[in-house]
Amino acid sequence: MKNLKIAIQKSGRLNEKSVQLLKNCGLSFENYKSSLMTTVANFALEILFLRDDDIPEYVQDGIADLGIVGENVINETEADVTYLQRLGFGRCTLKIAIPNQSNAQELRDLEGKAIATSYPVILKKFLDSNGIHADIRTISGSVEISPGLGLSDAICDIVSTGGTLRSNGLKPFADVLSSEAILIGRAGIANDPIVLELMQRIQSVLRAQETKYVVLNVERDNLDAIIRLLPGVKSPTVVPLAEENWVAVHTAIAEQDFWDKINKLKAAGAQGIIVMPVEKIII
Ligand code: PRT
Numbered sequence: 001m002k003n004l005k006i007a008i009q010k011s012g013r014l015n016e017k018s019v020q021l022l023k024n025c026g027l028s029f030e031n032y033k034s035s036l037m038t039t040v041a042n043f044a045l046e047i048l049f050l051r052d053d054d055i056p057e058y059v060q061d062g063i064a065d066l067g068i069v070g071e072n073v074i075n076e077t078e079a080d081v082t083y084l085q086r087l088g089f090g091r092c093t094l095k096i097a098i099p100n101q102s103n104a105q106e107l108r109d110l111e112g113k114a115i116a117t118s119y120p121v122i123l124k125k126f127l128d129s130n131g132i133h134a135d136i137r138t139i140s141g142s143v144e145i146s147p148g149l150g151l152s153d154a155i156c157d158i159v160s161t162g163g164t165l166r167s168n169g170l171k172p173f174a175d176v177l178s179s180e181a182i183l184i185g186r187a188g189i190a191n192d193p194i195v196l197e198l199m200q201r202i203q204s205v206l207r208a209q210e211t212k213y214v215v216l217n218v219e220r221d222n223l224d225a226i227i228r229l230l231p232g233v234k235s236p237t238v239v240p241l242a243e244e245n246w247v248a249v250h251t252a253i254a255e256q257d258f259w260d261k262i263n264k265l266k267a268a269g270a271q272g273i274i275v276m277p278v279e280k281i282i283i
């Protein structure tokens with residue numbers, strides 16, 4: 001069978017997490033910084049290392065079958081690709097920002113203003129859908145310095161911590177798009193057996209990242225109360241301890257409920273709580 005090709009970012013913010021995700025899926029490959037392509041030793045897949053901006057079109061045109069890229073780049077290139085899986089990393093927001101001293105209050109105040117961005121397609125759609133006509137100035141880098149240089153009244157750029165905006169005297173004004181890394185596929189690839197296998201593995205890794213494995217000790221008298229706090233688990237593993245009347249309970253807890261659940265378990269008599277990461281969850 002012919003190997004499929006997946007395109008990932010060669011270097012930059014998504015490279016390391018994309019490589020790590022594929023390795024966590026059990027794929028074995030060399031990650032030479034200098035190479036453009038590598039073959040996976042134990043899975044029918046080749047990995048192409050590309051600039052992120054090129055990935056959606058490579059996938060659309062079938063040069064790659066799959067790709068991992070930010071939603072912001074997919075939307076900007078308007079490539080015709082299928083979303084296969086949200087991956088939960090590379091989270092950021094495309095925002096319009098204005099100088100701290102600007103007294104713009106609402107979107108209407110951008111009418112007729114100059115906005116610098118590397119995302120003219122997404123910005124135009126956003127402004128059109130809000131009935132705003134602005135002068136979109138496309139620049140490819142260092143967008144955040146353009147108001148200070150007198151080149152624009154506002155910017156539209158990716159924000160994650162907000163540090164870049166602050167250090168350039170800018171403040172967030174409007175959210176345009178929330179983005180994260182997405183596994184995309186070319187038309188007709190979603191039901192390919194290799195893709196289904198890869199997606200099953202990716203989902204088991206993502207599920208595991210959202211889950212903690214917890215072992216705790218409790219006196220038998222308090223066991224029912226502890227089990228009631230674990231609604232997702234039909235029947236947790238309960239193991240007797242050497243000390244009479246004490247048992248160990250093994251269970252999995254969702255990351256998002258973690259602190260709330262741990263505090264409730266402690267209050268119900270849980271002791272010696274051990275928390276471990278989970279590698280994979282196959283369902
Ligand atoms: O070389 P190549 O073209 O492949 O990479 P690139 O330089 O175009 O992209 P890269 O590696 O910077 O980002 C890849 C993807 O990561 C983006 O397309 C987004 O989907 C995602 N991402 C997540 C980010 C950020 N967070 C981010 N903070 N992309 C860019 N930034 C930049 C932003 O442009 C701004 O300059 O970081 C600055 C803002 O960060 P904060 O933390 O100061 O708010």
Ligand code: ZN
Pocket residue numbers: 051052053
């Ligand atoms: Zn890029």
